[in-house]
Amino acid sequence: xxxxxxxxxxxxxxxxxxxxxxxxxxxxxxxxxxxxxxxxxxxxxxxxxxxxxxxxxxxxxxxxxxxxxxxxxxxxxxxxxxxxxxxxxxxxxxxxxxxxxxxxxxxxxxxxxxxxxxxxxxxxxxxxxxxxxxxxxxxxxxxxxxxxxxxxxxxxxxxxxxxxxxxxxxxxxxxxxxxxxxxxxxxxxxxxxxxxxxxxxxxxxxxxxxxxxxxxxxxxxxxxxxxxxxxxxxxxxxxxxxxxxxxxxxxxxxxxxxxxxxxxxxxxxxxxxxxxxxxxxxxxxxxxxxxxxxxxxxxxxxxxxxxxxxxxxxxxxxxxxxxxxxxxxxxxx
Amino acid sequence: xxxxxxxxxxxxxxxxxxxxxxxxxxxxxxxxxxxxxxxxxxxxxxxxxxxxxxxxxxxxxxxxxxxxxxxxxxxxxxxxxxxxxxxxxxxxxxxxxxxxxxxxxxxxxxxxxxxxxxxxxxxxxxxxxxxxxxxxxxxxxxxxxxxxxxxxxxxxxxxxxxxxxxxxxxxxxxxxxxxxxxxxxxxxxxxxxxxxxxxxxxxxxxxxxxxxxxxxxxxxxxxxxxxxxxxxxxxxxxxxxxxxxxxxxxxxxxxxxxxxxxxxxxxxxxxxxxxxxxxxxxxxxxxxxxxxxxxxxxxxxxxxxxxxxxxxxxxxxxxxxxxxxxxxxxxxx
Numbered sequence: 001x002x003x004x005x006x007x008x009x010x011x012x013x014x015x016x017x018x019x020x021x022x023x024x025x026x027x028x029x030x031x032x033x034x035x036x037x038x039x040x041x042x043x044x045x046x047x048x049x050x051x052x053x054x055x056x057x058x059x060x061x062x063x064x065x066x067x068x069x070x071x072x073x074x075x076x077x078x079x080x081x082x083x084x085x086x087x088x089x090x091x092x093x094x095x096x097x098x099x100x101x102x103x104x105x106x107x108x109x110x111x112x113x114x115x116x117x118x119x120x121x122x123x124x125x126x127x128x129x130x131x132x133x134x135x136x137x138x139x140x141x142x143x144x145x146x147x148x149x150x151x152x153x154x155x156x157x158x159x160x161x162x163x164x165x166x167x168x169x170x171x172x173x174x175x176x177x178x179x180x181x182x183x184x185x186x187x188x189x190x191x192x193x194x195x196x197x198x199x200x201x202x203x204x205x206x207x208x209x210x211x212x213x214x215x216x217x218x219x220x221x222x223x224x225x226x227x228x229x230x231x232x233x234x235x236x237x238x239x240x241x242x243x244x245x246x247x248x249x250x251x252x253x254x255x256x257x258x259x260x261x262x263x264x265x266x267x268x269x270x271x272x273x274x275x276x277x278x279x280x281x282x283x284x285x286x287x288x289x290x291x292x293x294x295x296x297x298x299x300x301x302x303x304x305x306x307x308x309x310x311x312x313x314x315x316x317x318x319x320x321x322x323x324x325x326x327x328x329x330x331x332x333x
Numbered sequence: 334x335x336x337x338x339x340x341x342x343x344x345x346x347x348x349x350x351x352x353x354x355x356x357x358x359x360x361x362x363x364x365x366x367x368x369x370x371x372x373x374x375x376x377x378x379x380x381x382x383x384x385x386x387x388x389x390x391x392x393x394x395x396x397x398x399x400x401x402x403x404x405x406x407x408x409x410x411x412x413x414x415x416x417x418x419x420x421x422x423x424x425x426x427x428x429x430x431x432x433x434x435x436x437x438x439x440x441x442x443x444x445x446x447x448x449x450x451x452x453x454x455x456x457x458x459x460x461x462x463x464x465x466x467x468x469x470x471x472x473x474x475x476x477x478x479x480x481x482x483x484x485x486x487x488x489x490x491x492x493x494x495x496x497x498x499x500x501x502x503x504x505x506x507x508x509x510x511x512x513x514x515x516x517x518x519x520x521x522x523x524x525x526x527x528x529x530x531x532x533x534x535x536x537x538x539x540x541x542x543x544x545x546x547x548x549x550x551x552x553x554x555x556x557x558x559x560x561x562x563x564x565x566x567x568x569x570x571x572x573x574x575x576x577x578x579x580x581x582x583x584x585x586x587x588x589x590x591x592x593x594x595x596x597x598x599x600x601x602x603x604x605x606x607x608x609x610x611x612x613x614x615x616x617x618x619x620x621x622x623x624x625x626x627x628x629x630x631x632x633x634x635x636x637x638x639x640x641x642x643x644x645x646x647x648x649x650x651x652x653x654x655x656x657x658x659x660x661x662x663x664x665x666x
Contacts (some may be wrong), residue, residue: 062600229591243599258591260561262577266607267395274599 003040005032008072008313009043018321023056024314025073028105036221039085040241041078041094041104041111043310044091048074048245048317048329049122049158054268055226062276072100074217075124077114082120087144088113095123102333116292124227125289126295126302126330133277134162138328139170142218142242146171149212151231154247155221156183158328162291163220165300168192172218175229177204179323186326190301204229215239215268223247225257231263232270241265241272247321303327336364337371341405341433341646348390351654356389357405357647367438371419373435374411374427374444376643380457381407381650381662382491383580401449401635402456405433405646408457428456433646435666449625458491458661459635460621464612466577468620472503474608475551475575480544484564487555487580489516491635491661494524495624496553498633501525505551508544510537510560512656519659523634535663538563543574548572548601556580558590561637565594565603575600579656613632636660 005028012023034040055073058065068075076098080088085108088094093114098104114120118129124133128241144150154160155176164187167174176187177197183198195211197204204227208216216303221228222248232241250333265272280287294300305325309317309332316331338361345356367373373638390405397665399406409431413421418441421427424561429439441567448454449460458464470492477483483500488509497520500507509520510530517529527542537560541549548569554561557579565574598605613620627633636657640649642665649664 005477039377213526219645223594243596246596249366258593261589262605263557263576263607265605266579266609269607269609269612271604271606272595272598273604274596274602276599276602277604 002143003103004028005031005101005103006310007102008074008242010056010066010068010070012068013058014053015054015059019053019056019314019318021314026311031103031105032081034084036084038105038107038229039088039111040079040082041098041106043076043098043102043104043333044079045077045092045121045124045333046074046100046313046316046331047076047128047130048320048325048331049129050245050320052317053321062278073097074100076130077124078104078111083266093120096325102310116288116293118292120294120303121304121306121330122295124330125304126300127291128328129277130158130326130328131162131291131302132280132284132287134159134166136256136280136283137220137242137275137279138163138218139168140165140280141273142220142240143187144155144170144172144218146167147173147238148217149175149214149218150218151177151208151212151216151218151234152222153176153177153227153231154218154245154328155187155193156191156198157222157247158238160220160222161187161327162300162302164191166294167218168194169299173212175208175216177223177231184324199227205233208234217244219247220244222257229257229259232259232264235264235268235270237268239268239270241270243272243274256299259294304330306330306332308332336359336436338364338434338436339643340435343389343399343401343403343405345401346389346391347386350547352386352647352651354647359425364436364438367415367417369417371438371440372413372438372444373415374431375414376409376431376435376437376666377426378410378412378454378457378639378666379407379433379646379649379654380409381658381664382450382462383653385650388642395611399466401443403492406430407433408461410453410457411437411444415524429459433643434562435643445608451625451628452637454637454663455625455628455651457493457633457663458637459633460624461661462494462610463491463661464624464635465613465617465620467492467499468578468608468624469613469616470553470575470608471496471551473613474606475553475573477505477551477567478655480506480567481550482508482547483551483553484505484508484510484545484549484567485539485553485555486510486560487578488520488526488529489524489659490555490580491617491658492577492662493555494520495633495635496541497524497526499627500551500553501527502627502632508541509563510556516604516659519636532560536565541567551575554579555576557592557613562592563588563596564595565592568597568601568603570601572601574603576605576607637663639663639665641665 011025419575489511
């Protein structure tokens with residue numbers, strides 16, 4: 001029984017500008033029946049990430065290019081609804097880069113079974129790319145030592161809020177930068193940050209000085225722009241600056257402004273590094289077990305922002321760029 | 334017999350502007366006779382470095398502050414003209430941070446004897462801070478591997494020209510950026526660079542693309558500003574970006590513009606790092622022996638630009654910021 005599915009297709013490359021409604025096109029297509037070794041999947045949840053705009057722009061070269069007419073790339077949790085594959089049974093839950101489609105046929109190669117005691121959605125958030133990005137960026141690139149001061153921008157975001165908690169577990173003093181009183185309160189009261197800086201409430205540089213009087217040993221930057229520059233102004237000797245994201249670039253559509261204070265890397269013998277989390281893919285299962293353990297110990301919490309309805313996928317992505325989401329942005333179909 | 338000496342004193346902090354004549358004051362002072370354990374030194378040569386402007390500004394905190402009225406800090410080669418110190422005899426040549434003075438009295442703690450078969454001035458250039466800065470920045474921070482493409486800005490400068498030659502010895506493809514045909518010809522014909530890019534002759538980015546078709550593995554930056562940005566635009570996966578200097582900042586007096594292409598550190602998993610060469614001071618003697626060996630093998634050459642007359646010290650420093658010097662800037666008294 002062939003299945004008809006709705007899909008969101010890429011309809012424009014948002015280069016040098018924000019995402020617009022016309023960058024997506026809703027289409028309906030008939031799927032072939034799953035052949036030998038294939039499964040039919042029904043999407044239950046989609047996960048959203050700022051990197052998706054980069055994929056749409058098709059300028060980053062660490063992932064395959066996206067062409068007009070392609071099904072929009074994205075992560076999803078799916079249920080197996082028909083299977084000709086020995087590894088998957090009807091009813092199994094799996095996750096992977098399944099795209100913005102209600103149904104799809106897959107050979108199963110890039111699918112991972114949902115095997116956790118936590119909620120199924122955790123595989124897209126705390127146990128998903130978000131969680132392992134926080135882990136790898138902090139521990140493999142930032143390499144904090146107990147007692148270090150760790151400063152996180154975009155601290156109330158999906159990645160940032162996990163980074164801060166992992167740094168606390170590692171014995172660090174943790175300060176987060178976020179926009180607005182609500183987010184800052186959540187950072188301190190729920191996520192265990194030692195202090196929060198509201199970038200909408202006065203000089204960021206002065207607030208960093210106040211909360212990091214001995215300088216910043218590890219910066220975890222999700223933002224770029226003037227906030228990265230202010231953070232670089234306050235690095236301690238030997239600081240490690242982790243560049244994870246540059247959400248500020250999405251406001252203008254171009255790259256974030258260059259941080260003039262980069263020269264402090266000389267005065268303070270600092271290091272600034274970017275990373276692509278897929279480079280550590282072979283370690284993801286072990287990292288996920290650690291993260292799951294911290295959650296069960298009660299040392300790690302996370303937030304999910306769940307929107308509803310497949311037709312709202314484009315709007316849900318936009319929430320990331322308007323700062324509306326609190327924690328991991330998900331969509332329930 | 335007390336000695337009267339001329340000295341150049343700091344008379345202004347050139348912050349947010351270029352150096353002006355009025356930032357120095359020529360003074361005459363009578364030195365006390367050298368006491369027990371002290372020596373009287375006569376300066377033969379002074380060495381110049383862009384970092385001296387930073388010291389004058391008194392904003393960098395990796396060296397002791399310089400106050401108005403202090404003898405201008407700088408490196409020198411001196412002859413011992415009187416000695417009450419068991420380690421030094423009259424006629425010995427020494428070098429150290431002796432300052433802009435014709436004579437001085439010293440306890441000898443920071444003096445090193447000139448012991449080389451090369452010219453005495455080599456201790457301020459190829460065997461001095463310049464040489465060890467090139468060595469440490471390239472090998473300890475840039476870590477080139479044979480076959481890597483190494484791109485050097487300020488390539489005809491004192492440090493840059495040594496970096497390029499060391500990278501050639503290490504089996505790399507080496508491309509240099511310099512201003513003007515003469516400097517570029519010297520890079521290729523004398524210093525052994527594989528290619529030279531004249532930043533005054535068309536798009537730097539396009540020239541980098543042409544000469545580094547597989548991207549740049551190691552950047553050694555002495556310049557900052559738009560040239561650093563262009564170099565970052567062409568980094569290869571896993572690139573190491575060494576920030577050694579930012580001569581472009583001296584044009585405006587402020588920090589160099591931030592490199593917008595820093596975000597390529599994410600797409601290409603790159604690392605950008607600064608360093609202070611004094612951190613490896615304990616290794617300087619061993620590094621100097623290596624450099625001297627390369628010179629004797631005929632694998633390493635260097636240039637010295639020797640001006641004359643103590644009264645010309647301020648003008649000689651200025652040559653660094655107008656791009657007039659070719660190789661290490663020295664002054665013979």
